Amino acid sequence: MSDLPDGIQRREFDGQTRLATRGDPVYGEPTDGGWRCWDAGRSKLGAMLEGGMGIDLSSGEGVLYLGAASGTTVSHVADFAGPTxxxxxxxRPMADLLDVAEARNNLFPLLKDARKPDTYSHVVESDLDLLVQDVATRGQARVAVDNARFLGDNGQLLLAIKARSEDVTADPETVFDSVCAELTEAYKITDRQRLDPSHDDHLGVVARKR
Ligand SMILES: C[S@@+](CC[C@H](N)C(=O)[O-])C[C@H]1O[C@@H](n2cnc3c(N)ncnc32)[C@H](O)[C@@H]1O
Structure with a gap:
């Protein structure tokens, strides 16, 4: 299991030990004294942490999150990290995300296309510690490579790859190998793990910027 920063705890919910962050609830998740359960079944990053992947969150100060949707996962990230x-x-999901950000003064929603980092490079810092990506569209490796510019030295990529977004007919392992090969243009992969059964045909990848 990854070392957890102070802002993430393991707590009991309904008799089960689950990950939790402290903040306003967002998606109907169980809460306990200000702590909100991080549902790994609804969050690929949550599943990567629960699955014990080699994630280093010791310097999770600044974060760029690509594919934020309505804020399920990025809300947990903003609960423990710095500027997110x-x-x-x-x-449509951006409208929900704006509501989620109301209660979090370190969460900055950007209605932008992750394939066009030039359109937000004037807003986003360039020495971030973490790049989290869950875009579930074709070209997932290219998006991660093109956004590596926002990571500082030794910055870390936490990526969820959806096989079917690249090719619905191909064997998922073949897709994962191909996406990981393209990632090496900008990253050194340190861990990879299937996220089944909570997320079918998804691969979690942890990598360091080269
Ligand atoms: C699987 S959902 C993300 C779920 C979210 N990460 C969570 O755990 O709460 C993928 C999201 O990525 C967004 N997306 C896909 N391609 C994108 C792109 N090029 N730029 C920005 N967002 C994109 C989709 O609109 C969708 O909301």
């Missing part, structure tokens, strides 16, 4: 830039290109 949340990129989402679909207007």
């Amino acid at each position: 830039y949340a990129v989402e290109f679909a207007p």
Whole structure:
């Protein structure tokens, strides 16, 4: 299991030990004294942490999150991290994300296309500790490579790859190998793990910027 920063705890919910962060509830998750359960079934990053992947959150100060959707996972990230830039290109989930950000003064929603980092490079810092990506669209490796510029030295990528977004007919392992090979252009992969059964045909990847 990864070492957890102070802002993430293991707590009991309904008789089970689960990850939790401290903040306003967002998606109907159980709470306990200000702590909110981080549902790994609804969050690929939550599943990566629960799965014991080699994630280093000791310097999770500044974060760029690509594919923020309605804020399920990025809300947990903003609960324990510093400035958290949340990129989402679909207007509907962005409306929900704006509500989530109301209660979090370190969460900055950006209605932008993650394939076009030039359009937000004037807003986002360039020495971030973490790049979290869950865009579930074709070209997931290219998005991660093109956004590596926002990571500082030794910055870390936490990526969820959805096989079917790249090719619905191909064997998922073949897709994962191909995406990971493209990632090496900008990253050194330190861990990879399937996220089944909580997220079918998804691979979690942890990598350091080269
Ligand atoms: C699987 S959902 C993300 C779920 C979210 N990460 C969570 O755990 O709460 C993928 C999201 O990525 C967004 N997305 C896909 N391609 C994108 C792009 N090029 N730029 C920005 N957002 C994108 C989609 O609109 C969708 O909301």
